[in-house]
Amino acid sequence: MEILMVLLVGLIFTVATYLVLTKSLLRVVLGLVLFSHGAHTLILTMGGLGTGDAPILGASETYTDPLPQALILTAIVISFGVTAFLLVMAYRTYKVHKTDDLDQLRGSSDE
Amino acid sequence: MSILHIAILAPFIFAIFIPLFYKYLPRIHTGWFVLVLPTLLFIYLIRMLPTISKGEVITKQFEWVPSLGINFNVYIDGLGLLFALLITGIGALVVLYSIYYLGKKGEALHNFYVYLLMFMGAMLGVVLSGNLMVLYVFWELTSLASALLIGYWYHRKKSRDGALKSMLVTVMGGFAMLAGFSFLYVITGTFNIQEIIANADVVAASSLFIPAMLLILLGAFTKSAQFPFHIWLPDAMEAPTPVSAYLHSATMVKAGIYLVARMSPVFAGAAEWFWLVAGLGIFTLLWGSFNAVRQTDLKSILAYSTISQLGMIMSLLGLGSASAYYGYEDYYVIATYAAIFHLINHSTFKGSLFMVVGIIDHETGTRDIRKLGGLITLMPITFTLSIIGAFSMAGIYPFNGFLSKEMFFTGLLHSLDITQFNMQSLAFLFPVIGWIASVFTFIYSMIIVFKTFTGKYQPEKLDKKPHEAPIGMLVPPIILAALVVVFGFFPGLLEHTIIDPAVHAIHPAALAAGEHFGIHIYPWHGWDAPELWMTIGVIALGVIMYLTLTKWQKIYEFLRLHKKDPINYIYDYLLDGVIRFAKKVTSMQMTGLLRDYLAFMFIFVIAIVLYSVIRYDVFSIDTGNMEGIPFYFWIIAFVFAAATITVPFIQYRVAAIIAVGIVGYLVALFFVIFRAPDLALTQLLVETVTTTLFLLCFYHLPELRKERSKPKFKLTNLIIAIGVGATVTITALSTLVARGHRPFEAISEYHLENSYKLAGGDNVVNVILVDFRGFDTFLEILVLGIASLGLYSLIKFRVKGRDSI
Numbered sequence: 017m018e019i020l021m022v023l024l025v026g027l028i029f030t031v032a033t034y035l036v037l038t039k040s041l042l043r044v045v046l047g048l049v050l051f052s053h054g055a056h057t058l059i060l061t062m063g064g065l066g067t068g069d070a071p072i073l074g075a076s077e078t079y080t081d082p083l084p085q086a087l088i089l090t091a092i093v094i095s096f097g098v099t100a101f102l103l104v105m106a107y108r109t110y111k112v113h114k115t116d117d118l119d120q121l122r123g124s125s126d127e
Numbered sequence: 128m129s130i131l132h133i134a135i136l137a138p139f140i141f142a143i144f145i146p147l148f149y150k151y152l153p154r155i156h157t158g159w160f161v162l163v164l165p166t167l168l169f170i171y172l173i174r175m176l177p178t179i180s181k182g183e184v185i186t187k188q189f190e191w192v193p194s195l196g197i198n199f200n201v202y203i204d205g206l207g208l209l210f211a212l213l214i215t216g217i218g219a220l221v222v223l224y225s226i227y228y229l230g231k232k233g234e235a236l237h238n239f240y241v242y243l244l245m246f247m248g249a250m251l252g253v254v255l256s257g258n259l260m261v262l263y264v265f266w267e268l269t270s271l272a273s274a275l276l277i278g279y280w281y282h283r284k285k286s287r288d289g290a291l292k293s294m295l296v297t298v299m300g301g302f303a304m305l306a307g308f309s310f311l312y313v314i315t316g317t318f319n320i321q322e323i324i325a326n327a328d329v330v331a332a333s334s335l336f337i338p339a340m341l342l343i344l345l346g347a348f349t350k351s352a353q354f355p356f357h358i359w360l361p362d363a364m365e366a367p368t369p370v371s372a373y374l375h376s377a378t379m380v381k382a383g384i385y386l387v388a389r390m391s392p393v394f395a396g397a398a399e400w401f402w403l404v405a406g407l408g409i410f411t412l413l414w415g416s417f418n419a420v421r422q423t424d425l426k427s428i429l430a431y432s433t434i435s436q437l438g439m440i441m442s443l444l445g446l447g448s449a450s451a452y453y454g455y456e457d458y459y460v461i462a463t464y465a466a467i468f469h470l471i472n473h474s475t476f477k478g479s480l481f482m483v484v485g486i487i488d489h490e491t492g493t494r495d496i497r498k499l500g501g502l503i504t505l506m507p508i509t510f511t512l513s514i515i516g517a518f519s520m521a522g523i524y525p526f527n528g529f530l531s532k533e534m535f536f537t538g539l540l541h542s543l544d545i546t547q548f549n550m551q552s553l554a555f556l557f558p559v560i561g562w563i564a565s566v567f568t569f570i571y572s573m574i575i576v577f578k579t580f581t582g583k584y585q586p587e588k589l590d591k592k593p594h595e596a597p598i599g600m601l602v603p604p605i606i607l608a609a610l611v612v613v614f615g616f617f618p619g620l621l622e623h624t625i626i627d628p629a630v631h632a633i634h635p636a637a638l639a640a641g642e643h644f645g646i647h648i649y650p651w652h653g654w655d656a657p658e659l660w661m662t663i664g665v666i667a668l669g670v671i672m673y674l675t676l677t678k679w680q681k682i683y684e685f686l687r688l689h690k691k692d693p694i695n696y697i698y699d700y701l702l703d704g705v706i707r708f709a710k711k712v713t714s715m716q717m718t719g720l721l722r723d724y725l726a727f728m729f730i731f732v733i734a735i736v737l738y739s740v741i742r743y744d745v746f747s748i749d750t751g752n753m754e755g756i757p758f759y760f761w762i763i764a765f766v767f768a769a770a771t772i773t774v775p776f777i778q779y780r781v782a783a784i785i786a787v788g789i790v791g792y793l794v795a796l797f798f799v800i801f802r803a804p805d806l807a808l809t810q811l812l813v814e815t816v817t818t819t820l821f822l823l824c825f826y827h828l829p830e831l832r833k834e835r836s837k838p839k840f841k842l843t844n845l846i847i848a849i850g851v852g853a854t855v856t857i858t859a860l861s862t863l864v865a866r867g868h869r870p871f872e873a874i875s876e877y878h879l880e881n882s883y884k885l886a887g888g889d890n891v892v893n894v895i896l897v898d899f900r901g902f903d904t905f906l907e908i909l910v911l912g913i914a915s916l917g918l919y920s921l922i923k924f925r926v927k928g929r930d931s932i
Contacts, residue, residue: 017756019748021797022859024767028790030852031771033729037722037844038775042828044721046774046787049817053794056810058859060801062866070802071891073883081875082891085803089896090907092806096813097914103824104918110828122719 021061028054041106041116048102052095056088129187131201134171135255137164138248142241149237157236158226165219165247172211179208180624182631186257195260196318202257205628209467210254210378210385212625213474217377218247220603224482225369227600228489239279239367246272250378254385259308259318266304266346269379270297276374277366289362292698296349296359304346304386310339311393324392324635331397340394343386344403351383353441354411355694357434364426368485371426376433376477384437384470387444391633395448405445405542409560411438416567418692420574420676421683425484425494428571429477432520435564436473440466443535446542446557450634453545460634462538467629468648469531471621472519472614476528479607480516480575483509486600487579492590496574501584505593508601510580515608519615521572521669522565522662527614529662530648535561536658562661569669570676577673618648726847733850736858746857747864760800767793780825788818805892 028050035047063084071082110116141164149157175185185203192198203211222243229236249272252265270293278290312318314333315326323330330336347353352360363375374380387404394400415435422428447463450456486509487502488494503510515526522532539558586592595601614621631637672679716727740746770789777783791814798807878891878899888894896904 017760018863019750019860020756020760020764022856022863024764024771025859026852026856027768028771029855030848031774033851034775034844034848036725037729037847039722042780042783042825043775046783049787050771050774050790053790054855057794057797058855060797060803060806062859062862064866065801068802070804071879072804073879073889073891079879079891080802081873082878082895083873083875085806085892086895086900086903088803088806089809089892090903092809092813093907094910096817097911099817100820101914101917101921103820104921107824107827108921116828118721121721 017065025054025058039118045102059084059088128189131187132189135251138244142244145240146237156226156231161240162222165215169215179628197260198258199261200257201255204632206632207254209625209629214250214378217478221369221373224603242272242275257320263305267301273374276370277363286365289365293359293363300346300349303342307339307342310335327393347383347386351380351437352434353407354414358694361427361430364430372478372481376481377474384440388633392635395451401448405442408438408442413560413564416564419571423496440470446538449545463630463633465534465538467626472527472531475607475610476516476519479604482604483513486596491593496578498588499579500582503580506595512604512608513576515611517572517576519611521569525615526611530618533658536661565665566669570673573673729847729851733854736854745861748860749864784821
């Protein structure tokens with residue numbers, strides 16, 4: 017089970033990297049979103065998969081590890097904030113510079 | 128802190144007040160105030176001479192950074208005192224000279240004297256400190272002060288270039304020297320020079336012996352303008368002439384000589400030391416004198432002459448180091464003796480010659496020997512001074528240069544008897560090169576005098592009407608020239624008073640306290656002495672070659688030496704090369720394109736992770752739990768993979784957003800399957816909001832275009848992307864295996880056990896978030912807050928009055 021998940025994570029990282037390396041601002045943002053999905057899934061996988069109930073105390077004997085879940089929850093919220101910010105920044109960049117091509121968005125040559 | 132410490136620091140302290148004198152007492156030339164200090168210091172130091180002559184040393188301690196062994200120890204022996212007397216004595220004369228040389232109007236006198244005093248203090252610190260680190264600090268201060276003084280007329284490009292060159296060369300050497308000192312500290316555990324000398328055998332046995340020696344010699348050779356680091360000295364002639372006279376002939380360039388002499392007890396006796404110091408010195412002697420002859424600028428002649436004379440002193444120190452191997456008999460020590468004697472002589476005659484050249488420049492407006500001539504009747508005193516200086520430099524009786532040149536020949540001839548250091552086959556080179564160089568020395572000395580003062584007077588080429596210099600300008604060179612004559616007739620004045628203790632400092636094992644060397648300086652060696660015939664030969668050949676100068680000077684054009692020193696081409700090439708290389712590297716790597724930076728980072732990450740995986744052979748897969756995957760999960764995984772893969776191929780923005788959304792919802796589904804209800808909830812919610820945001824924003828964004836880029840570009844991107852994916856996969860798989868046999872239990876057991884007991888909550892994830900690890904949550908809220916404020920300001924605020932952001 018873990019191996020399959022890890023392969024999926026590898027796939028998602030591959031696609032995300034490819035998107036980030038392209039020239040379109042939109043694709044870069046999509047790539048970053050995929051990156052965060054990959055990272056969250058990876059944390060979950062590395063914490064150990066599915067041997068026990070959800071970590072809500074009750075009658076069960078074994079529970080899944082609650083700590084990675086707490087970490088992922090934090091990470092989801094933070095990546096949401098960053099994604100929202102990036103989106104608006106992309107929007108503003110397009111408004112100001114009238115382009116979404118990263119090749120044209122490079123700084124001045126004497127930088 | 129003793130009076131001695133204050134004496135060394137006095138120039139620095141005094142320098143603080145110079146601008147005040149300059150500003151509030153503008154009617155008196157600032158130099159007069161400055162003059163007081165070196166004079167007082169000279170008197171103070173010369174009073175130590177009787178003590179030092181007896182072979183005693185004066186030491187004073189002052190703790191500076193005791194925890195690092197860096198203490199400002201003053202250590203005065205013959206060598207240090209000799210240099211200190213030169214520095215203060217010639218310093219006083221140079222200040223007096225500069226008062227007449229630099230006018231009150233139009234010159235930034237306060238700058239000049241502040242730099243000069245800074246230099247004087249630094250130089251005193253170099254020669255009188257007994258601690259290597261303190262020596263290094265003062266050493267760099269001399270480089271700094273020298274560069275400031277060379278660039279004194281900073282509106283001239285040549286001055287700035289000369290300052291830059293001298294700075295680069297000497298500071299490079301200084302850094303090398305610092306490394307050498309550090310090596311000595313590593314070997315001996317102390318920075319104290321005398322303790323290092325006491326442990327010379329420990330140093331010699333160390334494997335760091337050669338590196339330390341080479342690095343320290345690099346410092347000494349750059350400072351003392353030895354080949355091939357001599358190139359900065361001719362360019363330093365852009366400095367005002369008093370500076371050239373003081374720094375670039377009498378004092379700073381001898382700092383390297385001082386260092387070699389000071390370090391001799393540690394390194395002498397080794398073949399490498401002998402060959403480097405003596406060999407490079409004698410070559411510098413030849414190179415400097417050979418190049419001096421072709422110069423047409425008087426100061427350039429003197430600059431190359433200084434290089435050559437410094438080479439001569441250096442080679443004598445090298446030859447003298449043989450005595451450390453053979454035992455301290457006068458036979459070899461005489462070379463060291465000659466070195467110290469010539470050091471004094473060179474300071475006197477070279478200082479006076481520079482001042483003479485300054486006078487000529489000042490009174491005629493040019494230093495070009497092609498424009499000068501026939502000044503003998505117009506400037507008789509200057510002529511007399513230049514005769515004394517130049518003849519002493521050429522080594523003609525009865526001036527002091529004659530005596531030291533004779534001793535130089537004696538030292539060279541004795542080198543023929545050295546059987547160590549592979550000298551048998553090459554020993555003959557030393558007298559031959561030394562003799563040839565002496566001929567060239569003779570020729571350029573004659574050029575200085577006779578091309579300037581005799582021949583045809585050409586007033587039409589001169590800017591000013593020449594006349595004799597004011598008396599104040601003549602006094603300092605007259606004093607120096609008087610010393611040239613006095614030391615020429617009475618060399619015995621110097622023997623026991625200062626040369627003996629100085630040589631004793633270089634060869635500490637040679638003398639017991641109170642003894643004297645059996646070496647006497649005397650002009651007459653008898654008809655059968657080879658030195659006499661060598662000198663006669665030098666004069667004879669020198670006269671012939673001077674008279675036929677125009678005939679053989681074409682050799683410089685033939686050797687392509689007529690424009691500039693060939694080492695300068697290397698320097699220019701290196702300097703340009705460094706700049707061009709840096710620009711190339713920068714433009715290659717700082718492209719301004721996000722994609723390139725990301726590519727660099729990804730490639731680096733891939734390389735370093737894969738290297739570690741291969742290097743430590745940690746890759747492993749545990750396929751044990753592949754069987755238990757239910758069928759429905761395969762379907763989810765397939766959909767997940769399909770949705771992911773399609774994203775880069777989609778050309779429509781809504782479709783792309785939906786595809787990414789599908790991936791997000793599938794992640795939520797994973798959370799459900801793997802029993803993480805809170806995560807699933809959050810993920811669903813966040814995914815929905817994000818997708819909405821995307822849709823909102825992308826409404827304003829342009830339609831996704833098909834990527835119009837070259838296949839090669841796409842292919843590299845694909846390779847990098849696969850590399851990153853593979854790296855992540857391999858690392859994760861290896862970690863999964865390693866997790867199987869970890870030596871400790873997961874911390875979650877604690878959370879599960881105590882969630883209710885300590886925090887009173889059943890939902891362990893929520894308890895962790897708000898109780899066990901509440902800080903994370905607190906700051907995560909902060910992140911959201913900052914993001915929302917950022918969003919708001921991005922949308923709302925505009926910088927007014929600017930077209931672009």
